[in-house]
Amino acid sequence: MRTQRQVVDYSLRKRALLRELLAGRVGTYDLCDASPYLKNAARFHGEPTEQRCPICRSENLTHVHYIYGDELKQSAGQARTVAELSVLAMTLCEFQVFVVEVCLGCDWNHLVEQYLLGRDGLTGGESEQETPGGVAAASGAGARRRREAQR
Numbered sequence: 001m002r003t004q005r006q007v008v009d010y011s012l013r014k015r016a017l018l019r020e021l022l023a024g025r026v027g028t029y030d031l032c033d034a035s036p037y038l039k040n041a042a043r044f045h046g047e048p049t050e051q052r053c054p055i056c057r058s059e060n061l062t063h064v065h066y067i068y069g070d071e072l073k074q075s076a077g078q079a080r081t082v083a084e085l086s087v088l089a090m091t092l093c094e095f096q097v098f099v100v101e102v103c104l105g106c107d108w109n110h111l112v113e114q115y116l117l118g119r120d121g122l123t124g125g126e127s128e129q130e131t132p133g134g135v136a137a138a139s140g141a142g143a144r145r146r147r148e149a150q151r
């Protein structure tokens, strides 16, 4: 999403957890404890992925996007679809998104990443648009040099 920023990736923590599981230091019952609320959110607002569940390997993971922020008022803490997120990102200045992966087969769940969305991120995008002009000017100078070399 265009306004996505301050991304925190939790994949290292996930790998560490899976290593603990393989080593037998934690049990699947510790990791596969998705609440009924989380599973409902996955069913109704979740985004299906192509990733296999790392625990049962029989179901694909579903990503659930939870939103937080003062501007959301009573919607804070609720799950939203990706389509709803992009509408909110154009409407609100700033809100926090937490992405949780869930397996509806074995109840594995883990925080994948968090990031900020919202119109506040668009100011950075506008200044980036100056770059193509800079590139064109640089290649213009190159063409001039080539013409001079042909003389």
Ligand SMILES: [Zn+2]
Pocket (backbone or CB within 6 Å): 053, 054, 055, 056, 057, 058, 059, 103, 104, 105, 106, 107, 108
């Ligand atoms: Zn699973």
